[in-house]
Amino acid sequence: MVGLEIGTSKICVVVGESRPDGTLKILGVGQAPSRGVRKGEIVDFETAMKCVHEAVVDAEQKSDVMIKSVYVAIAGSHLQSFNNRGCVMVPEDREEIDEQDVADVKINAREVSIPAQNAFLHSIIQHYQVDGQQGVLNPAGMFGQKLEADFHIIHGVRTRIQNAIRCVKELPLDVDDVVFSGLASAQVVLTQQEKDLGALVIDIGGGTTDYVLYSEGAVRQSGCLAVGGDHITNDISMGLRIPMARAEKLKIEEGSCVLGNCFPGETILLKDDSGFAGKEIERETLNTIIHLRLREAFELLKRRLEEEPYLGYLGAGIFITGGCSLLSGIDHLASEIFEIPANLTHAQAAWGVTSAVENPQFSTAIGLVKFAQVMHTDRPARGFGRIIGRIFSGKR
């Protein structure tokens, strides 16, 4: 099973297999720097294709597996989500609820008007209710007259999703499925217990910040904010007047988002490659720029999440992953803004290439493989709904 993430800073392909005991083993990870992708979406088709090809070849070499089809992660600010309830009445002659009813209720829940240009990406079941009884997990086989279900629905602009799929198909590779990247990360970063307690996963990547909020084991809120590590680098580059590449390096090596931590007047010397005396910048300035940008992003996220009451009930707290989680002090900043303990995390419960598993940058791609594993095994009561047909029909 292969997961492909077309990210803004890197493209990564993770090859994994499912072990008999149910755990996930990572066979190899291939990556390539990404060009032609901004804010999680492809802006330059040709270049992006080349980079994806490079990454796939790298993965094939490392894992010694021929890659034929992949699961693709989708991100972008166009993705929106909402919760909806579907309702189905069981016909009078029958008393038992069967699988068909369950499928029907899902279709019913999807009958919501979304913008004409949008297509459904996910319909994720939250809970079923049978005749008013709340919190039913698996209604098939139960007696009841009325079956209702709450779904969390994620949708996005059809053409943008299709762009990503097309890019992969032209490689040529088959696309098994498309998954919202935040959801993929959440699969592999949270344990079932954490999902039950209530947890928020924030995946801060190069181009976007994806978030998924679980409460009582079900996805309640999710979304994608088009602010990411790139924005921080841009801010640094403009603020200190240094080229982007330097800014990126500076951010990775010396960046911190905690203010007041340095010795007053502490400076960082940027050595110039050409041998000239480098530029000296104050550490506090660098940290201030990073801090401001991250603070704004978190506060924006908090405002979005506060539209629903779940933020106050997170038992397990906040989990930060993604490339930007490597910034020093980001968990403190998040804890401070959300007033909930925040932890840095990476893919859990996956074996194999340890350096890859423990690297938060790969959590989305590893999550895709985990998602694939879940799809292959018998779908549990909390499965993910999909309509690939709708999206692909436009292409074929």
Place this chain on the structure above:
Amino acid sequence: MIQLNKNYSPPERLAEFIPIKIVSVGGAGLNALDRIVLDGLERADVVAINTDVNSLTSSVATRKVQLGRSVSRGLGAGGDPDVGYQAALESAEEIRETLADASVIFICAGLGGGTGSGAAPYIAQAAREAGALVIGFATLPFGFEGKRRNVQAREALARLSEFAHAVVCFENDRLGDLSPPQAGIHQAFAIADITISQSVRSIVNLIQQPGLIRIGFDDLLAALQTRNSRCLFGYGESDSDNRAHEALTQALKNPLMDRGRMLADATHVLVQVAGGPGMTLSEVEILMQELGRHVSDQTQILFGAVVDARLGDRLSVTVISSLSAEDEAVLMQTPPAPTSTSTVSPAREQYEAAAPEPEIQREEPTVEVRPLEETLPFEEPIAAEAAPQATPISIEPPVIPTRNGEREHAMSSQQEKSAPRNEEKRPAEKSVTPPKQEVLQFEPVTRGRFEKSEPTIIEGEDLDVPTYLRKHIKVK
């Protein structure tokens, strides 16, 4: 350049000898005293006072006074402050004798028990009557010692504070802060004693030692002037490469300093920097700059410097300040400093919100601003004038980041707020000059890397523009 004679050395200043006495009362006080003597103390006399004869015998003090020969008969006070007090009364004469001929008297006591709580306030009173500057060092019992003991301690502290010019108070519960959690209990107590000993010794040094920039007895009095005051004390020492910063950090972390929080409200702060001959001016500067950040503009800083060859590579910082009891009570109720500054200028915030909107050159925000000005025709010239007035304000030195969150809110709710704000400002603005021409901001709105990609506009703001630009925070 002025040529200095190679053999130049600063003239030796003859220190006027100020007689200091350190008086320890009660069991805990005696332990602290032993520590003080162990750590080396010059130029001060030590006196041990207790009801329990055994502890007096084992004390290393040169001068000892036994309290209450007939009241307690050489045994302790049994945890009863009244017994301690009676014992002190009985030995009043002896106490007065020992306290004579001193300009500064330190009283060290562990409160909560009998002798310390009962006798120490009486001794403080006697010391005050003898005309000396009285500084008390008291320890408060652990929480687990029970309510009664704690109540006794608090009462004794109150009585002690009445007579002493200043009291440095140390809560045993804070022992946890001082020592690593795995440390043995004796080590934890030893560290408590060491803290007290450090504080006593540094104040003694401060008074006695001739310094390069001298702090004297008079400055100490000024710093500790208020009656009923609680003393803040911090001491730090370091000999690493970054010693100035580390010494100050250590001093501020001292539990008696409450992590530098209360420093912002003190009226006087006394700082003494001591180092070996290698101490440089820049180190001192760094240290004072950093300290300056913890105190408010209103605070009077009394600065002293000492070059002491015996310190070698070490640099030490002593910070002493006092908070009067009323200030302390007020402090407990008011919220911490940063938010209080943000409530100072809500009016400014609203106008600063109005000003950046036109700069971003997006259709929606500017449209928001215009109808507002049109719906208040009477205030139009005032609003137009208020906006340019705001722009000079917005180019102020760095705004504390905590305010930005509030500004964001201000922007989104500026519709409702700007209207009443305009009316409020009106009476003030009326007498001001006629409308000025709007100042055009020349700040280029660039998005850097995101020039060619679709802008991310959330809540009316283009997030591709760097945050610090949008919030007008100056970064060099």
